[in-house]
Amino acid sequence: MRNNLLITILLYLGVISIQSQSLLDELQFEEKADTKIVHSTFKMIRIGMFHSVETRKKGVVELNSFTRFWNIPEVNGQIVESNNFAADRMSIRLGADIAITNQFTIGGGWSNSGVLDGYFKYRILQQQKKVPLSFTGIIGGSHRSKNVNNIPRDGNSSSIYDANVPNTSINLENSFYDKTNVFAQLLIARKVNHNLSMQISPTLIFRGSNRFENNPDTHFAIGIGGRYRVGKHTALFSEYFWLPESSALENIETFGAYSLGVNWEVSKVQIQLFLTNTGNYAEDLVITETPVNFNFKDGHLFFGWNFSYALHLKKHKN
Amino acid sequence: MKKQLCLLLLLPLLVGFSSKKEKYISRNGKVTFFSYASAENIEAVNDQALSLFEPDTNKIAVSILMRAFQFEKSLMQEHFNDSYIESDLYPKATFEGQIVNFDSDFSGTQTKVIKGDFTLRGITRPLKIKVDITKKNNKYIISGETQVNIKDFKINVPQILANRIAQTVKVSFNFKYDYHEK
Numbered sequence: 001m002r003n004n005l006l007i008t009i010l011l012y013l014g015v016i017s018i019q020s021q022s023l024l025d026e027l028q029f030e031e032k033a034d035t036k037i038v039h040s041t042f043k044m045i046r047i048g049m050f051h052s053v054e055t056r057k058k059g060v061v062e063l064n065s066f067t068r069f070w071n072i073p074e075v076n077g078q079i080v081e082s083n084n085f086a087a088d089r090m091s092i093r094l095g096a097d098i099a100i101t102n103q104f105t106i107g108g109g110w111s112n113s114g115v116l117d118g119y120f121k122y123r124i125l126q127q128q129k130k131v132p133l134s135f136t137g138i139i140g141g142s143h144r145s146k147n148v149n150n151i152p153r154d155g156n157s158s159s160i161y162d163a164n165v166p167n168t169s170i171n172l173e174n175s176f177y178d179k180t181n182v183f184a185q186l187l188i189a190r191k192v193n194h195n196l197s198m199q200i201s202p203t204l205i206f207r208g209s210n211r212f213e214n215n216p217d218t219h220f221a222i223g224i225g226g227r228y229r230v231g232k233h234t235a236l237f238s239e240y241f242w243l244p245e246s247s248a249l250e251n252i253e254t255f256g257a258y259s260l261g262v263n264w265e266v267s268k269v270q271i272q273l274f275l276t277n278t279g280n281y282a283e284d285l286v287i288t289e290t291p292v293n294f295n296f297k298d299g300h301l302f303f304g305w306n307f308s309y310a311l312h313l314k315k316h317k318n
Numbered sequence: 319m320k321k322q323l324c325l326l327l328l329l330p331l332l333v334g335f336s337s338k339k340e341k342y343i344s345r346n347g348k349v350t351f352f353s354y355a356s357a358e359n360i361e362a363v364n365d366q367a368l369s370l371f372e373p374d375t376n377k378i379a380v381s382i383l384m385r386a387f388q389f390e391k392s393l394m395q396e397h398f399n400d401s402y403i404e405s406d407l408y409p410k411a412t413f414e415g416q417i418v419n420f421d422s423d424f425s426g427t428q429t430k431v432i433k434g435d436f437t438l439r440g441i442t443r444p445l446k447i448k449v450d451i452t453k454k455n456n457k458y459i460i461s462g463e464t465q466v467n468i469k470d471f472k473i474n475v476p477q478i479l480a481n482r483i484a485q486t487v488k489v490s491f492n493f494k495y496d497y498h499e500k
Contacts (some may be wrong), residue, residue: 022412023341023370030343030368031381039385040400057392194406200367232401232474238350266476268393312391 004055021077038228038303041191042199044308045105047225048237048259048274049286052199053136053189056099059314064109066093066306068279073298075162087303093281095199109281114146117282127191141182147173150280150289155252158292161299170249170289171209178209181284195229203241206282214250220288222246227263234264237274241287248288255293257286259304272306342458342495344369349382352488360394362387369493371458373422378412378432380458395479401441404474411438413445420451427452438471443465463490
């Protein structure tokens with residue numbers, strides 16, 4: 001009898017508590033099930049030097065100014081170049097990225113080393129509650145309007161700054177096609193949590209021509225990259241491109257392109273500050289023709305500064 | 319004696335079941351926020367706000383999905399969700415309150431005060447809003463506006479923009495309620 005009473009009281013309290021659920025709890029049953037698309041895997045359409053899975057919404061045009069600054073080391077105890085302004089040398093790429101649709105972006109740029117580059121980027125699949133990864137495809141290429149003599153002719157990467165050793169290019173310069181390389185990339189990314197996003201990017205690069213017979217015409221490379229948010233508007237990022245031995249140039253030792261930096265965005269302005277080991281911009285050049293490894297010595301350390309400004313050509317009408 | 323006690327306990331249950339309260343629902347409530355800024359005004363509209371209204375108890379509940387705010391500029395919308403509101407972590411804002419001195423028999427428009435708790439980014443603050451309540455053909459319309467101080471909800475404006483973005487945001491809303499059959 002005592003037990004029965006206890007059960008009755010418990011039942012009573014239980015029903016009372018169901019009745020007294022708040023209006024707000026009741027509202028939860030009315031909420032539409034949304035697809036839970038994961039947004040902002042990366043904040044910018046580039047992680048740093050290389051593309052991220054992100055594309056901009058239709059009608060956004062981003063104007064870019066990318067610069068690299070570096071010092072020239074002493075060769076045999078002799079100062080080769082010096083400049084008291086900021087750094088011994090600098091390079092710049094001016095470009096634009098245009099979002100044709102929410103998924104499709106095209107872009108291009110010109111750099112002062114005479115390289116023109118361009119790409120088509122399509123967002124294939126965006127990470128969702130039931131889709132763990134984002135996929136974006138890119139095809140692009142670069143054309144050298146003048147020869148990029150960035151490799152020492154003697155094949156010794158340490159003599160890159162030696163004025164006595166003439167530099168040469170990997171591509172030939174007889175025709176338009178000789179001076180053009182193309183690439184295709186699949187970007188696969190996952191936003192692990194609110195702060196951390198990772199990306200892996202298998203890449204194929206096809207050379208239009210080869211000055212040195214032993215060098216491969218097709219390169220396969222894998223890039224990895226990631227960002228970690230350290231503030232509401234600030235994130236750290238890093239990227240690295242790995243080329244297997246069979247895909248790397250034979251006539252000279254090359255190194256994987258690496259960058260480590262911070263990006264900061266506010267309003268229409270996006271800025272990336274980073275350290276890297278290359279002064280070039282086009283994907284095929286950076287991935288396959290980086291003759292120095294990353295360290296803090298002169299000639300190896302490049303300071304990168306990417307600046308983007310967004311224009312909205314198409315505005316949403318409320 | 320014990321039998322009587324049991325009956326006594328069951329009585330409020332029966333009463334509770336029988337007096338099921340009337341509810342009104344708004345599925346396409348419009349919430350707009352507007353911030354005056356020296357550089358450019360920031361405006362966003364959400365027309366998917368959800369609300370339940372219970373005229374018998376004067377209680378009202380609102381749920382606003384942050385991703386449903388539409389901005390004029392897409393990058394602004396992305397910054398709003400990613401850097402300011404952090405919609406990944408705090409997907410919605412909610413309000414739960416009660417209308418003071420509400421007369422449910424009155425047909426037409428009456429101006430009353432709603433007192434309640436507003437939750438944004440996981441931070442709950444008491445809020446008092448003056449609203450217009452219109453009853454017409456067994457439907458209700460509740461509209462009004464209020465000011466929200468962004469610092470109360472730890473919304474961080476970078477120093478460089480501090481002078482260009484207003485500290486208070488004007489939030490206006492309009493909910494049209496239909497009888498909720500359940």
